[in-house]
Amino acid sequence: xxxxxxxxxxxxxxxxxxxxxxxxxxxxxxxxxxxxxxxxxxxxxxxxxxxxxxxxxxxxxxxxxxxxxxxxxxxxxxxxxxxxxxxxxxxxxxxxxxxxxxxxxxxxxxxxxxxxxxxxx
Numbered sequence: 001x002x003x004x005x006x007x008x009x010x011x012x013x014x015x016x017x018x019x020x021x022x023x024x025x026x027x028x029x030x031x032x033x034x035x036x037x038x039x040x041x042x043x044x045x046x047x048x049x050x051x052x053x054x055x056x057x058x059x060x061x062x063x064x065x066x067x068x069x070x071x072x073x074x075x076x077x078x079x080x081x082x083x084x085x086x087x088x089x090x091x092x093x094x095x096x097x098x099x100x101x102x103x104x105x106x107x108x109x110x111x112x113x114x115x116x117x118x119x120x121x
Contacts, residue, residue, distance in 0.1 A: 008077070010039040040078070047075045065112035072115060081116035085109045 001007070013032040020026040051071040065084055072079050088108050 008036065008040070010035045043075065044078050047072065047078060050074065069113045069115055076116070079115070081114070083114050083117065084112040086112050 011032050012035050013030060016029040016031070017025045018027040018029055051068055054067040054071040065086070068084060069082070072082050086109070088110065
């Protein structure tokens with residue numbers, strides 16, 4: 001615990017014998033190396049890779065979202081909760097243009113799935 005909260009940390013270490021002039025071990029040197037940033041970055045990169053692997057064959061839109069949820073399901077450390085929304089242009093709107101990023105186009109958000117969030121009934 002540090003600063004009042006649990007902190008995720010990773011270290012690697014080694015034991016190096018300190019040999020005296022007569023060849024006997026006089027002591028041990030035990031350096032520790034902090035690896036937290038690297039370990040968390042690796043885990044997050046694996047999550048993104050999992051999302052890509054799960055979705056490379058998701059041709060249907062609904063299948064795509066369920067596969068994204070499945071990819072994030074295994075890593076609750078970096079995504080304790082997740083809300084997935086899709087944003088669609090309103091194709092019937094007079095304000096729509098050829099550009100899907102048009103500021104004038106009406107958009108509709110649709111909740112496609114959630115993880116770690118209690119369902120409201």
